[in-house]
Amino acid sequence: MTSALLARAAELDARDPLRAYRDRFVGSDDPEVVAYLDGNSLGRPLRASAERINAFVTGAWGGRLIRGWDEQWFDLPITIGDMLADTVLGAAPGQTTIGDSTTVLLYKLARGAIALRPERTEIVVDRDNFPTDRYILESIAQDHGSTLRWIEPDPRGGVGVEQLAAVVSERTALVVLGHVAYRSGYLLDAAAAALVTHDAGALLLLDLCHSVGSVPLELDSWAVDLAVGCTYKYLNGGPGSPAFGYVRAEHQDRFRQPIWGWMGRDQPFAMAQGYEPAQGIRQLISGTPPILGMLAIQDTLALIGEVGMAAVRAKSLALTEYSLDLTRELLVPLGVEIGSPTDPERRGGHIIIDHPRFAEITGKLWQRGVIPDFRPPEGLRIGLSPLSTGFGETAAGILAIRDELLA
Numbered sequence: 001m002t003s004a005l006l007a008r009a010a011e012l013d014a015r016d017p018l019r020a021y022r023d024r025f026v027g028s029d030d031p032e033v034v035a036y037l038d039g040n041s042l043g044r045p046l047r048a049s050a051e052r053i054n055a056f057v058t059g060a061w062g063g064r065l066i067r068g069w070d071e072q073w074f075d076l077p078i079t080i081g082d083m084l085a086d087t088v089l090g091a092a093p094g095q096t097t098i099g100d101s102t103t104v105l106l107y108k109l110a111r112g113a114i115a116l117r118p119e120r121t122e123i124v125v126d127r128d129n130f131p132t133d134r135y136i137l138e139s140i141a142q143d144h145g146s147t148l149r150w151i152e153p154d155p156r157g158g159v160g161v162e163q164l165a166a167v168v169s170e171r172t173a174l175v176v177l178g179h180v181a182y183r184s185g186y187l188l189d190a191a192a193a194a195l196v197t198h199d200a201g202a203l204l205l206l207d208l209c210h211s212v213g214s215v216p217l218e219l220d221s222w223a224v225d226l227a228v229g230c231t232y233k234y235l236n237g238g239p240g241s242p243a244f245g246y247v248r249a250e251h252q253d254r255f256r257q258p259i260w261g262w263m264g265r266d267q268p269f270a271m272a273q274g275y276e277p278a279q280g281i282r283q284l285i286s287g288t289p290p291i292l293g294m295l296a297i298q299d300t301l302a303l304i305g306e307v308g309m310a311a312v313r314a315k316s317l318a319l320t321e322y323s324l325d326l327t328r329e330l331l332v333p334l335g336v337e338i339g340s341p342t343d344p345e346r347r348g349g350h351i352i353i354d355h356p357r358f359a360e361i362t363g364k365l366w367q368r369g370v371i372p373d374f375r376p377p378e379g380l381r382i383g384l385s386p387l388s389t390g391f392g393e394t395a396a397g398i399l400a401i402r403d404e405l406l407a
């Protein structure tokens with residue numbers, strides 16, 4: 001059975017139009033890593049990024065020194081923000097910048113958003129939203145005296161538009177939802193969520209951490225108000241690479257974020273008295289942005305530009321479908337349950353499977369070079385980064401999970 005299964009995986013790899021791109025990643029030929037199934041938590045680096053970072057240290061930083069700020073770095077957060085907008089966000093220029101972490105940017109965007117609806121007292125969020133999102137909103141609610149209205153989604157699915165419609169009202173200032181749920185992989189119908197939110201007169205802030213670079217996005221046409229997302233997952237920016245923030249053009253005149261720093265001031269080098277926000281999206285910046293951390297993102301954006309998001313999504317769906325097939329065949333008979341949507345329209349780039357022994361097995365898998373993520377209480381999350389993950393690798397990973405369950 002195993003050999004037939006591996007032959008089928010080899011056939012899928014041979015037919016994969018994105019197969020060759022996998023070789024562009026550092027470590028794709030490392031025999032110690034049998035299956036990297038966590039590229040949605042920390043993407044692999046591209047070889048081009050190793051070169052770019054090295055060249056930056058010796059050239060732009062070591063050679064141009066402080067002059068680099070005038071020559072390039074001052075505008076880099078906006079330049080890369082526009083590249084991101086164009087390549088993966090479905091957004092016109094001038095609405096996206098990078099810097100800070102997702103956590104901090106989420107705080108800035110959420111505070112700015114509720115200040116746009118001063119007469120409203122409620123923020124809507126769901127229980128399965130990523131912890132940092134829930135905690136940041138708890139902190140804002142406490143400071144601001146707002147009330148959190150919690151949606152309780154199906155843990156194996158996500159927030160349905162009917163559920164959202166049932167909680168929003170004339171009291172809602174802001175709705176904060178994950179686009180792809182970090183645990184179940186459920187893909188929200190973002191355009192419908194925006195419609196329901198706007199019908200209630202509220203604003204929608206989407207967290208795109210688990211969708212950007214794996215699911216095609218159309219922020220402008222979906223009419224999303226604000227968005228945030230990280231760049232070290234499917235965008236392979238490297239550990240701690242800065243997050244991006246999107247503020248829809250129509251809100252930018254009235255929008256004010258709460259951390260007033262010199263780098264987001266109009267004419268920062270005038271060192272003037274009194275804060276005046278910079279024009280446009282630049283106002284979202286607070287302090288000196290992490291230039292080194294922005295380098296690698298550009299290589300993944302160039303690669304996605306070459307391949308196109310439609311091809312990335314097609315491969316992503318093929319990988320998740322294949323993992324579900326293998327799970328049904330090899331793991332469900334051993335008591336494993338599927339915790340992700342089986343409908344491809346509602347599924348992002350990863351799946352999660354549940355079994356009471358997964359907490360114990362994860363360490364053993366890591367030791368044998370099979371690297372998924374454990375998510376409590378008993379979930380093994382299988383991340384399938386479309387540009388760097390192969391079908392043979394996926395099959396080897398799921399076979400190893402079966403072996404550990406049988407051991």
Ligand SMILES: *Cc1c(COP(=O)(O)O)cnc(C)c1O
Nearest residue numbers: 101102103130132182207209230
């Ligand atoms: C990974 C992730 C984050 C991480 O936030 P950081 O500030 O980068 O630690 C936030 N939200 C979601 C949905 C995530 O998946």
